[in-house]
Amino acid sequence: MINYASDIDTHKNKADDKLSETDLETLRKLLLGPEYQSILKKVQILDDPVLLSKLITPSIQEALRLESPNNSLQKVLTPTIVGAFMDSVSTNPKPIVEALYPVMGPAIRKSINATMNQMMSNFNQLIEQSVSPQALQWRFDAWRTGRSYAEVVLIGNLLFQVEQVFLIHRKTGLLLLHEVAETAISKDPDMVSGMLTAIQDFTNDSFSVEQNSGLNSLKLGDLTVLIENAPHATLAAVVRGTAPREIQELLSETVEEIHLRETKRLINYKGDTSQFLHLRPLLAECLRTQLLDKEKRNTKKGASRNKKLIKYGFLACLLLLAAGIVYQYQQATLKDNEWNHIQRAINSEPGLIITNTSYDNGTYQVAGLADPLAKAPSTLINHGMHSNIKVRLMFKPYLSLDPEIVLKRVSETFDIPDSVQLSLKDKVLILSGRSTKTWLANFEPKVSKISGIKSLDTSKIKVVQ
Amino acid sequence: MVQKKICLLGAFAVGKTSLVMRYVSSIFGDKYHTTVGVKIDKRQLTCEDQAVTLMIWDLAGQDDLTRLRTSYLRGVSGYIIVADGTRPFSLNTAINMHKEAREYTGDVPFIVAINKADLKDEHWQVEEEQLRALENDGATIILTSAKTGDGVEEAFQQLTRNILKAESENKQLNDVEIT
Numbered sequence: 001m002i003n004y005a006s007d008i009d010t011h012k013n014k015a016d017d018k019l020s021e022t023d024l025e026t027l028r029k030l031l032l033g034p035e036y037q038s039i040l041k042k043v044q045i046l047d048d049p050v051l052l053s054k055l056i057t058p059s060i061q062e063a064l065r066l067e068s069p070n071n072s073l074q075k076v077l078t079p080t081i082v083g084a085f086m087d088s089v090s091t092n093p094k095p096i097v098e099a100l101y102p103v104m105g106p107a108i109r110k111s112i113n114a115t116m117n118q119m120m121s122n123f124n125q126l127i128e129q130s131v132s133p134q135a136l137q138w139r140f141d142a143w144r145t146g147r148s149y150a151e152v153v154l155i156g157n158l159l160f161q162v163e164q165v166f167l168i169h170r171k172t173g174l175l176l177l178h179e180v181a182e183t184a185i186s187k188d189p190d191m192v193s194g195m196l197t198a199i200q201d202f203t204n205d206s207f208s209v210e211q212n213s214g215l216n217s218l219k220l221g222d223l224t225v226l227i228e229n230a231p232h233a234t235l236a237a238v239v240r241g242t243a244p245r246e247i248q249e250l251l252s253e254t255v256e257e258i259h260l261r262e263t264k265r266l267i268n269y270k271g272d273t274s275q276f277l278h279l280r281p282l283l284a285e286c287l288r289t290q291l292l293d294k295e296k297r298n299t300k301k302g303a304s305r306n307k308k309l310i311k312y313g314f315l316a317c318l319l320l321l322a323a324g325i326v327y328q329y330q331q332a333t334l335k336d337n338e339w340n341h342i343q344r345a346i347n348s349e350p351g352l353i354i355t356n357t358s359y360d361n362g363t364y365q366v367a368g369l370a371d372p373l374a375k376a377p378s379t380l381i382n383h384g385m386h387s388n389i390k391v392r393l394m395f396k397p398y399l400s401l402d403p404e405i406v407l408k409r410v411s412e413t414f415d416i417p418d419s420v421q422l423s424l425k426d427k428v429l430i431l432s433g434r435s436t437k438t439w440l441a442n443f444e445p446k447v448s449k450i451s452g453i454k455s456l457d458t459s460k461i462k463v464v465q
Numbered sequence: 466m467v468q469k470k471i472c473l474l475g476a477f478a479v480g481k482t483s484l485v486m487r488y489v490s491s492i493f494g495d496k497y498h499t500t501v502g503v504k505i506d507k508r509q510l511t512c513e514d515q516a517v518t519l520m521i522w523d524l525a526g527q528d529d530l531t532r533l534r535t536s537y538l539r540g541v542s543g544y545i546i547v548a549d550g551t552r553p554f555s556l557n558t559a560i561n562m563h564k565e566a567r568e569y570t571g572d573v574p575f576i577v578a579i580n581k582a583d584l585k586d587e588h589w590q591v592e593e594e595q596l597r598a599l600e601n602d603g604a605t606i607i608l609t610s611a612k613t614g615d616g617v618e619e620a621f622q623q624l625t626r627n628i629l630k631a632e633s634e635n636k637q638l639n640d641v642e643i644t
Contacts, residue, residue: 172470172540194505201536271467
């Protein structure tokens with residue numbers, strides 16, 4: 001009985017299960033309606049990652065394309081991208097370095113140029129202080145050609161020639177392209193390139209240097225080999241003389257351009273040199289720069305004669321000007337001296353007084369008073385020196401009480417015998433010598449009437465009959 | 466005209482330089498071996514109607530397995546290992562060098578040159594079995610003599626041929642991949 005019951009139970013369960021399946025199916029169809037099929041599909045998609053990604057991709061693209069407010073998408077992505085970038089650089093920097101290489105060169109050069117210009121202007125200031133004749137010459141040149149003074153100083157000292165240029169495949173050391181200046185001699189360039197590469201490898205191996213660094217220059221005497229390394233190519237130039245900075249820059253730019261244009265060919269190089277022949281003009285440009293400078297120097301020599309004439313003319317004018325100035329100064333001094341002398345002479349002469357002096361239109365004027373018995377002022381003017389100045393004398397007569405003049409007056413007014421000597425002191429007329437009584441008696445009362453004489457002193461005179 | 470870089474490897478004093486001296490144009494003296502560790506020579510030949518310029522990097526000989534100047538092997542299209550037929554140890558050195566180089570260069574064509582073949586009848590120390598073993602490994606063995614010049618031209622020609630063949634095979638492979 002029990003068995004039968006359990007059989008019935010299981011049988012019933014089975015039937016229930018069977019029923020449930022289809023029942024559920026029907027139930028689902030009833031609940032979800034026509035969307036049932038599409039919903040089923042969507043569920044399938046969600047379960048399958050490949051199908052899911054196909055579904056989501058356009059949405060992601062659209063999301064990225066849309067401008068999100070506040071650049072929030074950018075902010076969200078930034079840490080991830082930066083992290084990925086840093087990982088890439090720390091595990092293997094090479095791909096990133098190669099990718100950045102064409103960009104970094106110009107950026108670095110720009111910053112270096114800015115620094116150099118700053119240095120140049122400081123340098124310029126220092127040189128400002130030099131005053132040697134050569135420096136003055138350079139100064140003149142700088143002013144004339146409108147260049148900076150420091151530049152002229154440096155360029156004036158350069159003389160160089162770029163003799164050869166090699167374009168070398170960095171990995172193998174094989175020579176891709178070679179240019180030689182007409183006047184230069186070159187030994188087998190294939191082997192030279194190989195050896196140059198070997199030497200770079202040798203240097204890298206023997207001395208601890210940064211990975212990917214290379215030689216920049218080899219110097220021997222007046223010969224310099226300038227080397228510019230790009231990831232897959234090397235450009236080397238043989239320069240005789242002092243190469244200016246521009247040559248190194250030119251090489252940098254050239255190798256960068258070549259690298260940019262020919263990256264694929266350089267990486268896949270299998271030895272076919274014809275692939276790079278079209279780069280010849282680029283290399284030749286590195287040679288030609290040097291010729292231009294040489295030509296400049298040659299035309300300089302031709303035009304230097306003219307320049308010399310101008311220079312000497314200029315100097316001559318300067319000298320004349322200087323001479324003129326000196327002469328004027330000298331003349332002025334002489335005039336001054338003479339004028340002072342005249343004034344002194346007149347002032348010290350008894351019976352003459354200067355009341356006013358002036359200078360008017362090239363003529364000195366002296367106004368003063370002159371006693372008729374004094375020496376005439378005009379005689380004092382040309383006394384001694386050749387005259388440089390014109391003097392106009394305006395003297396009015398006056399009565400001088402100078403002792404000398406008074407004595408003169410006495411002599412002229414009275415008949416003084418030879419035996420009598422006169423002298424005047426403190427307005428006292430002193431008689432000495434011999435005289436007759438009559439003369440003395442005659443003289444005494446009249447003489448005190450003469451201005452400048454107060455009294456007479458006859459103690460020293462001897463009276464005779 | 467096609468350029469190829471190849472290297473010469475081998476123990477000290479196996480006759481590498483003497484071997485090639487007759488067949489290459491050279492502007493650098495032997496002192497470069499002791500200073501820089503490599504001497505560059507050039508050989509121009511025609512192989513399979515193709516004008517080829519071989520830039521030969523003659524690496525300074527080393528007696529033991531101290532570091533091969535691996536940077537000199539960079540970009541090499543093929544190489545020649547030179548051993549001295551009268552010194553068996555030089556062959557071992559050569560084989561070891563070959564293994565080391567292989568790690569660096571990958572699967573490039575190579576030739577084994579056993580030098581001083583002119584002394585084959587007198588001081589020859591190389592066992593035939595060794596040679597067979599090498600050949601089984603895939604090496605091409607050429608007996609050479611710097612003194613008489615035997616085998617040298619052949620060595621260069623063979624290597625160049627192998628290089629060009631390997632290259633065209635590679636190219637075919639690449640072409641197939643693209644299509």
